[in-house]
Structures are given as C-alpha cells and as structure tokens.
Amino acid sequence: MxxxxxxxxxxxxxxxxxxxxxxxxxxxxxxxxxxxxxxxxxxxxxxxxxxxxxxxxxxxxxxxxxxxxxxxxxxxxDKVVKVEGLTLLTALDISGSMRSKDVYPNRLEFAKKKMMAFFDAMPSDEIGVVAFAYSPFILAPFSSDKETLKMMVKGVDDSYINMGSTDFLALGELADSLLAKKDPKIMVLFTDGGDEEAIAGLADVLKAGKIDLYVVLVGTDKGAPVIDAKGKPIMKKDGTIAITQRNDALGLLAKENGGAYVVAGTGKKDIENLAAVIKGKYKDQQQGEVRVKQxxxxxxxxxxxxxxxxxxxxxxxxxxxxx
Known part of the structure; x- marks a missing residue:
C-alpha cells in the first residue's frame, strides 16, 4: 500500500x-x-x-x-489504451474565386458545409483546420471536439476572402510543419482548385514531407463570374467579365501523392465516400497508445x-x- x-x-x-x-x-x-x-x-x-x-x-x-x-x-x-482514429489537417480555400455563385449560395459557403459534413463523417478522429489564400493561417488546432471545429468554420465569412493569388507552396509548408510529428500525414483540401503552375511547389512539399493529399473540389466546369467584396463582377482589362472555373489539376495531384479527390455535389454521399476511402486506407493505423495509471x-x-x-x-x- x-x-x-x-x-x-x-x-x-x-x-x-x-x-x-x-x-x-x-x-x-x-x-x-x-x-x-x-x-x-x-x-x-x-x-x-x-x-x-x-x-x-x-x-x-x-x-x-x-x-x-x-x-x-x-x-x-498501468493499463495501455489504444487511441482509435486518425489525425488529419483540413484546409479551407478563402481565395477571391470562392465568392463565385455557380454553387449555392456561393463556393465558400458550399465548401464550409462540405467541411462540416466531413467532421461528422470522422467522429473519432482528431482534426485541425487552416484557411488559405495568399497567406495560410490556423483556424483551429487539432481537436476531436467536432462541435467546436464546426463553430470555428461557421465563423469564416465573406470578410475572410483574400483577392490575392493563392499561395499553395505556403500552404504546403504550413501543413508540413503541423503534420511533422503525425503518422500518417493526411491533408484534406476544400477548394475550387488551382492550375498546374500554381500547385507545382505544393507537389514538391507533399513528396518531401510524405503527406497524403485528399481534395474536395467545389464549383462547376462552366464556372461563374469572379465577384468583388461589393458583390459586383470583376472586369478584365479588355472589358469582359472575369470567369472562374473549377480546376481539377489539384485532384489529379492528390491521386499522384497517394490520396484521392471528389467533386462536391448535393447530398452527403460524396463526403461519406471520401471518408470511407480514408478510413479504409489507414484502418490499421492509430494515433498511438496512452498509459492509464490504475x-x-x-x-x-x-x-x-x-x-x-x-x-x-x-x-x-x-x-x-x-x-
């Protein structure tokens, strides 16, 4: 005693x-x-x-x-308890093209709903949230409290949108530092995509950091006008309206780096399928062990x-x- x-x-x-x-x-x-x-x-x-x-x-x-x-x-x-679930980093695109309204009510709100549906599909997993455009930043640290994560995502509104060009390299570097001690390293992007030139730097960071990329693409092939903060379409120098389409190049990059992608649609089936793919791939991997004193x-x-x-x-x- x-x-x-x-x-x-x-x-x-x-x-x-x-x-x-x-x-x-x-x-x-x-x-x-x-x-x-x-x-x-x-x-x-x-x-x-x-x-x-x-x-x-x-x-x-x-x-x-x-x-x-x-x-x-x-x-x-001491009792050894195995911690079930994975650690994932999610990233929400807040670039200027996310104001476009080819999905209801716009790409940003649509992506937020898909992200919150993803939280529901991964109930026992630890998830972190970042927002990215010209400069990425942390919205919420890794947590298994999905209601708090949802609250943080709901708070992202039109005022967060950055009209600067999206820096995917900076996003990759931030992800690499946040996932440095995680195994496996998983990042899930909610975005309307990016062209091959913009994502070239991201590909190098993912390969060097052994990060598996999964992408939820929002928007349509047809596209929609780019809208400014006042709700007006942005005009090009030649006087025509700037149009932004969904770019699937980021999804193809995800597949090349051991991940997958889905094009977001109505309903929850797309997110449930993506969650099932992630769970199936890492079903034998856990966050670790915790020793509980008895x-x-x-x-x-x-x-x-x-x-x-x-x-x-x-x-x-x-x-x-x-x-």
Missing part, C-alpha cells in the same frame, strides 16, 4: 502528536492559554463515557482522518472509521438512574 499524499500525513501528524501530548500530560499549561470557560466548552464531558476513554476515541478518530487525507492506495499495473483507493476505510469514532466520542451513553 502507498500514499498519494504522504506529505499531508507528516504535515498533520506532527501537530496532532503535540496536541495529544499537551491534552494528556499538561492540563495546567492549557489553562494558561485558554480561559476556564472556553476550556470547559472545548473539553469533552465524562458523562456516559469515562473521560480517558472518550479522549482515546477522539484521538483515534482524528488519526484515522489524517490517514484518509494522505489517501492510501494500492498501485496496479489504482485501488482505500481512503474511505480510515475515513469511515474516523467518522464512526468521532460520532461515538461526541455521543453520551445513557446512565442508569439511581432510585
């Missing part, structure tokens, strides 16, 4: 011994410290139980409660005995009345 808080035992036992010694051997010194009336109130009555016996019971009660405070336990062998608690035995003795010590046994 061991004590979880042995220091509490030694802190309490020393004054307890001194107090017991003073009570039992030096009543005169106590009389100098306390007023007679106060001492009379503090002293146990000898009615029903002899004073010496009552004192012994009270001291024993206090002693057992001190032992309970030190928390006696029996240590058992012990049997014994503090309630001395605590219960101490309280029982305290009750007896504070009680008065009935005396036989002499006639």
């Amino acid at each position: 061991e004590f979880v808080n042995p220091y509490l035992f030694w802190i309490m036992i020393v004054p307890f011994i001194l107090f017991t010694f003073l009570i039992t051997t030096n009543k005169e010194r106590l009389s100098r410290i306390f007023d007679e009336k106060v001492l009379a109130r503090l002293s146990a009555s000898s009615e029903g139980i002899p004073l010496k016996l009552r004192n012994i019971i009270m001291f024993a009660a206090i002693f057992f409660m001190i032992v309970a405070l030190a928390r006696p336990v029996k240590e058992l062998e 012990r049997v608690e014994y503090f309630y035995y001395p605590l219960g005995l101490g309280l029982l003795l305290l009750l007896i010590g504070l009680s008065s046994l009935p005396r036989r009345r002499e006639v």
